[in-house]
Amino acid sequence: xxxxxxxxxxxxxxxxxxxxxxxxxxxxxxxxxxxxxxxxxxxxxxxxxxxxxxxxxxxxxxxxxxxxxxxxxxxxxxxxxxxxxxxxxxxxxxxxxxxxxxxxxxxxxxxxxxxxxxxxxxxxxxxxxxxxxxxxxxxxxxxxxxxxxxxxxxxxxxxxxxxxxxxxxxxxxxxxxxxxxxxxxxxxxxxxxxxxxxxxxxxxxxxxxxxxxxxxxxxxxxxxxxxxxxxxxxxxxxxxxxxxxxxxxxxxxxxxxxxxxxxxxxxxxxxxxxxxxxxxxxxxxxxxxxxxxxxxxxxxxxxxxxxxxxxxxxxxxxxxxxxxxxxxxxxxxxxxxxxxxxxxxxxxxxxxxxxxxxxxxxxxxxxxxxxxxxxxxxxxxxxxxxxxxxxxxxxxxxxxxxxxxxxxxxxxxxxxxxxxxxxxxxxxxxxxxxxxxxxxxx
Amino acid sequence: xxxxxxxxxxxxxxxxxxxxxxxxxxxxxxxxxxxxxxxxxxxxxxxxxxxxxxxxxxxxxxxxxxxxxxxxxxxxxxxxxxxxxxxxxxxxxxxxxxxxxxxxxxxxxxx
Numbered sequence: 001x002x003x004x005x006x007x008x009x010x011x012x013x014x015x016x017x018x019x020x021x022x023x024x025x026x027x028x029x030x031x032x033x034x035x036x037x038x039x040x041x042x043x044x045x046x047x048x049x050x051x052x053x054x055x056x057x058x059x060x061x062x063x064x065x066x067x068x069x070x071x072x073x074x075x076x077x078x079x080x081x082x083x084x085x086x087x088x089x090x091x092x093x094x095x096x097x098x099x100x101x102x103x104x105x106x107x108x109x110x111x112x113x114x115x116x117x118x119x120x121x122x123x124x125x126x127x128x129x130x131x132x133x134x135x136x137x138x139x140x141x142x143x144x145x146x147x148x149x150x151x152x153x154x155x156x157x158x159x160x161x162x163x164x165x166x167x168x169x170x171x172x173x174x175x176x177x178x179x180x181x182x183x184x185x186x187x188x189x190x191x192x193x194x195x196x197x198x199x200x201x202x203x204x205x206x207x208x209x210x211x212x213x214x215x216x217x218x219x220x221x222x223x224x225x226x227x228x229x230x231x232x233x234x235x236x237x238x239x240x241x242x243x244x245x246x247x248x249x250x251x252x253x254x255x256x257x258x259x260x261x262x263x264x265x266x267x268x269x270x271x272x273x274x275x276x277x278x279x280x281x282x283x284x285x286x287x288x289x290x291x292x293x294x295x296x297x298x299x300x301x302x303x304x305x306x307x308x309x310x311x312x313x314x315x316x317x318x319x320x321x322x323x324x325x326x327x328x329x330x331x332x333x334x335x336x337x338x339x340x341x342x343x344x345x346x347x348x349x350x351x352x353x354x355x356x357x358x359x360x361x362x363x364x365x366x367x368x369x370x371x372x373x374x375x376x377x378x379x380x381x382x383x384x385x386x387x388x389x390x391x392x393x394x395x396x397x398x399x400x401x402x403x404x405x406x407x408x409x410x411x412x413x414x415x416x417x418x419x420x421x422x423x424x425x426x427x428x429x430x431x432x433x434x435x436x437x438x439x440x441x442x
Numbered sequence: 443x444x445x446x447x448x449x450x451x452x453x454x455x456x457x458x459x460x461x462x463x464x465x466x467x468x469x470x471x472x473x474x475x476x477x478x479x480x481x482x483x484x485x486x487x488x489x490x491x492x493x494x495x496x497x498x499x500x501x502x503x504x505x506x507x508x509x510x511x512x513x514x515x516x517x518x519x520x521x522x523x524x525x526x527x528x529x530x531x532x533x534x535x536x537x538x539x540x541x542x543x544x545x546x547x548x549x550x551x552x553x
Contacts, residue, residue: 136526148472185444187527195529 015085016195020066021057028071029153030238034125035075037188040082043132043150043178048087053078075122100204126151127242128188134203135186141207142177151176162213192303200243204252204308207235215263229263232256240295247302250295251309257292258315261285273420277324289319310339329359346375347383354387362391382411383423389424443524445549446480446531452541454489468539476523476534483521509544515542522549 033050040046053074067073133146141163148154148162160170180186192197211232236253265279276278293316299309316337321327336352342363350372357365369388378384389404402425409421469553486492491510496504509516521538525531528548535546 135528137532183544183550185527185531186528189527191529191531 014062017058017061017066020061020070021054023072023140024070025153026060027056028074030077030126030129030151031071033150033153034129035122036078036082037129039079039086040124042182046078046082047150049081050078052081072122074164122408124242125188127190130203130239130242131199132186133188134199134206135181135230136202137184137186138177138180140174140206140209141156143202143210145173145204146168146177147235148210148231151235155233161268162313167325183383200246200248201244204248207232207239208252208255208308209236210266218295229260233260237337247299247374248306248308251299251306251312254292254295254299255312255315257288257295257306258312258319261288261292261319267416271416273416276318284319289316292319303337304342304425305338307339307343310335310342314339329355333359346372346377347381349383350378350384350387351374357391357394359385359426364395365391380411382408382417384408385411386421387423393424443526444531445489445551447524447547447549448483448511448521448523448531448535448538449517449545450519450521450538450540451543453512456541460501466539472539476537478496479523479525479534481522481549483519483546485519486517507522509530510541522540 029050032053033046037043037046040049057070057074061067106295114254126385127152131149133150134143138146145159145163148159149156154162156171156174157167159174160167163170165173182425190196194198211229214228214230214232233256235254236249236256239246239249239418240253261284262276262279265281265283266274266286292312296312296316296410297311299305300313305313314332317332319326333352333355336348336355340348340352350369351370353365353372356368369391372378372384385404385408389401389408392398392401392404405421405424409418409425410416412421455549469485473483485532489512492509494508494510495507495508496506498504523531525534528546531546533542538544
């Protein structure tokens with residue numbers, strides 16, 4: 001492999017090598033896999049050779065040192081191996097459908113061998129891989145699973161854990177999706193200009209779902225499955241690097257940064273939920289807020305602003321106000337009005353009702369919330385009952401408030417949120433607060 | 443290039459009304475525009491004229507009137523097309539002037 005990864009430092013220590021491989025796994029997996037798919041011809045074969053390349057990195061790097069460009073080393077190794085496998089099985093597999101047909105894209109030795117020591121000749125195929133994983137012909141849950149498996153390099157077991165399904169279920173889901181990609185010939189290609197906007201929307205929805213699943217896990221012991229939220233942030237950063245001109249991509253990254261900036265303040269020492277109202281704002285990540293606000297500016301320069309940019313703008317109002325009392329609820333209400341026009345979902349109406357309550361008064365909010373009670377999509381949504389409970393409590397209607405919190409408790413499986421709701425049920429009438437307020441208003 | 447079967451679904455009531463008419467102008471226009479991708483295709487009589495044959499499991503057949511699944515939306519016709527990949531097939535399928543909608547099925551190639 002000399003020359004594949006540039007200058008080698010001989011005699012790297014075992015732990016150092018393991019750390020370098022783990023780091024390359026996290027940083028370079030998508031790049032290496034995406035570049036290998038082209039040579040391997042299909043995703044399954046590419047996955048296997050990339051896994052082999054990481055395994056051989058462990059032993060080779062230990063012997064001859066960690067390459068200066070681990071990603072290039074891994075890519076060249078995986079692509080050579082894929083080419084070997086392809087040659088060996090060429091006759092047997094001639095009749096099988098391939099993701100990338102020979103001759104269609106430079107699947108030849110020149111491509112593999114031509115990769116320079118610094119990897120400058122290796123094409124960045126990550127966008128192709130993203131658009132294949134997030135193809136609308138695949139079920140959304142399959143898109144999410146493929147994205148975590150193929151772009152983030154999570155194992156099938158890890159993806160299964162993230163979505164609380166048995167590993168066999170997740171394995172079957174991934175297999176089915178990959179079979180459809182091969183059988184239906186879902187292309188390995190960046191969509192043309194005419195469909196790009198719509199397709200980017202689909203990709204953003206997947207990344208946002210990854211992030212929100214991590215941010216507030218629907219059930220389980222911890223409020224946040226931090227790793228999944230982190231993966232969502234990494235995916236959004238990857239998209240931003242690959243599609244630097246897209247305002248919606250900038251909007252989603254801004255939203256994730258501006259929401260995630262408050263993560264450290266959301267739980268107290270006991271792992272209990274701390275409401276936005278009571279959070280220690282000095283714990284918020286100022287650097288993330290600055291970056292988010294900068295990106296938001298880039299996103300808002302596009303007219304009209306998209307769903308994620310508006311959600312990010314709402315998050316920014318919270319992030320930039322010095323205290324709960326200083327929050328400009330009229331501005332937030334205005335932003336929700338714009339969001340509702342772009343994205344008329346019942347959850348947005350619910351969050352707008354809450355903003356209305358803080359801007360104009362609890363009675364106004366209750367009117368809206370009662371109207372939302374008839375909304376079938378919110379029938380099992382705990383935040384509706386929790387919001388009603390809070391505004392009832394603020395109006396001094398303690399008995400009704402308790403009933404509403406009890407309803408919310410029945411509907412939530414998240415342990416931190418359950419503890420919070422129990423405390424609201426047994427509280428004296430003057431305390432207040434809402435879980436979820438100021439969080440992702442999707 | 444891959445082959446795809448486009449199944450065209452329509453409202454049964456509309457289909458009955460159109461019975462006996464020749465291929466509509468919109469379908470002729472579609473076939474003219476996409477002629478180079480079309481391998482085959484036909485319009486079907488209403489589902490009331492279809493017959494289902496199910497194996498009875500003991501070597502015989504059960505023959506019944508109508509399609510397997512009764513529904514308001516029924517198969518009204520099909521095209522067999524050739525396309526570079528699913529995206530191209532979906533582009534072609536979107537242009538089919540179907541009453542309700544279409545399904546796009548990849549065709550298995552014999553190996």
